[in-house]
Structure formats: C-alpha cells, structure tokens
Amino acid sequence: MKKYKHNAFNKFIEDMHVHFAKGLPEVKHWEGVRPILKCLILDQEFINTSKSWERKKGREYILHHDPQYDFFVGGLVREPKHVAMAHDHGPTWTVYGVLFGQEVTHVYERLDDGSKTGHAELKLKIKSEAPAGTVDIVPPHIPHAENGNSPRSVAITVRTTKPGSYDQVMFDLKTGKTGISRGLELVPLEV
Ligand SMILES: [Fe+2]
Secondary structure, three states: OOOOOOHHHHHHHHHHHHHHHOOOOHHHHHHHHHHHHHHHHOOHHHHHHHOOOOOOOOEEEEEEEOOOOOOEEEEEEEOOOOOOOEEOOOOOOEEEEEEEOEEEEEEEEEOOOOOOOOEOOEEEEEEEEEEOOOEEEEOOOOOEEEEEOOOOEEEEEEEOOOOOOOOEEEEOOOOOEEEEEOOOEEEEOOO
C-alpha cells in the first residue's frame, strides 16, 4: 500500500480499507466513514500541514485515489468569503470534513419533478454552521452549497470515486436554470 508522510493519513487509509472490506449496505457504509474522517481532521499535525496548501478557487487537491476500492480523498482550500454555487455530486456520495476554519453548509430541497430540462426549483432546507471538526454527509443528487465563513478554510472530501467521471448539476438559485459540470480542476498534492 502507498505510504504517506503523515501517520494520521496512513492510519486513515488503513481504517478506510478495514471499513470498505465490511461491505456494509450503502447508507450504513457512508455513515461509517464519518468517524474515520473525523479522526483525521482532528489531527493537529495534519491541520498544521494544511496551512501551507495554496488557496485557489476552482481547485481540488488529489490526496488519494484508492486503487482497491476506488474512493477518492480530496482537499479544498477556500478563499475568504467563498460562495459556492448550489450543486449536487451526481450519483456519488461525499463525506465532507472541515479541517481548518469555519464554513456554512446549505442543503436544498428540490420542489419540482425534474421534468423541465435545464430547470429546477430549490428551497433552502438546512443552513448549518460548520466549524473545524464538523463532518457532513452529502448523499447522491442532493443540492447543496458549502460556503466559507472565515478568511481561510480547508475541507477534506471523501468521495465514491474521482470527480470528473460523472455529471454534476449546477443550480442557479435566482433564475432556476441548471447546468452540468464535471467538477473542479484536480491537482495532485503530497500528504
Ligand atoms: Fe459539494
């Protein structure tokens, strides 16, 4: 298995392998990733390292793409006042942990039946503070937005697979228009 510089990250990957090997039903499986990611984002050495990661809008760092189970671990470094467009992650699951700083998570409910192509009506369902140490789970096709709420914030994503291989829907809340995206620019980063 690939070895990383950080003990906490090596342990995280090992724990993920043990968890994936259980072959739990989908919902239980992804809920089970939460405490594993929580353990990683509370590691002070890992938090300190993230302070040197370059902040750039539209970028997601590739920390790990698993050769055995295909799960993807990414890093997002948010700019001050970062406002994300509402979007979904297509058919994939995401477990999202805030490593540093403060974020605010919005989850939307879709009011229309999806019959009108390129259009969606969304209603805000949940708005929650997400300080460092928070882990949220985003199931497939759920519209949401993770916004920055501090000068710098860093989040770790654990996804079903590497982004870019599936369509994500982008939602314009003002006009109701929707579009398709293939995710952010992926940049490898050593951890
Ligand atoms: Fe997202």
